[in-house]
Amino acid sequence: EVQLVQSGAEVKKPGESLKISCQGSGYSFTTYWIVWVRQMPGKGLEWMGIIYPGDSVTRYSPSFQGQVTISADKSISTAYLQWSSLKASDTAMYYCARKKWDNSGMDVWGHGTTVTVSS
């Protein structure tokens, strides 16, 4: 079965660092983009950025450039999203999804990781 399994919910304080993960299985991890999507409470989907695990090419949305870092370890089929200094406004659900390089959509999604940042 093709799936993306995300790490568990996190509760952090402002200023703390965090790294959440997304592990793929059941498919060739290096031949699909991994996409990170933010959904703030009661709001819409926001595209944060992508990584191609095969060569670690990364692209960021201008809104998230410099605010987060996307990385991947293809040896363990895992992608990461990390913050060096969290803010309360980072409180959201974060999804990972996969997308092939061609004219296709994001067909498999992780279950999401809830991040709560509160003092």
Add this chain to the structure above:
Amino acid sequence: DIQMTQSPSSLSASVGDRVTITCRASQGITNSLAWYQQKPGKVPKLLIYAASTLQSGVPSRFSGSGSGTDFTLTISSLQPGDVATYYCQKYNTAPWTFGQGTKVEIK
């Protein structure tokens, strides 16, 4: 960057009605457009890609059309299980921007 604008932002229709949602790109994106359905409290689900190709397993009452800057998602006969927010997304070049979403409810 290319902006994606959906309309309407919400709609209420009766079971069996034909529902149409529009997505407009601020610049041409050929047919590099997908539609997603997100039911309350659930993970988004891919409905359509390449503007008009139905994802495997998606009911045939869903259809997509358009190319360039103007796209449409149509539900031919609205069902209670279609209550959700629908998002378009372009993916020709990064950033792969989403529309703001259209909330569909049953009247």
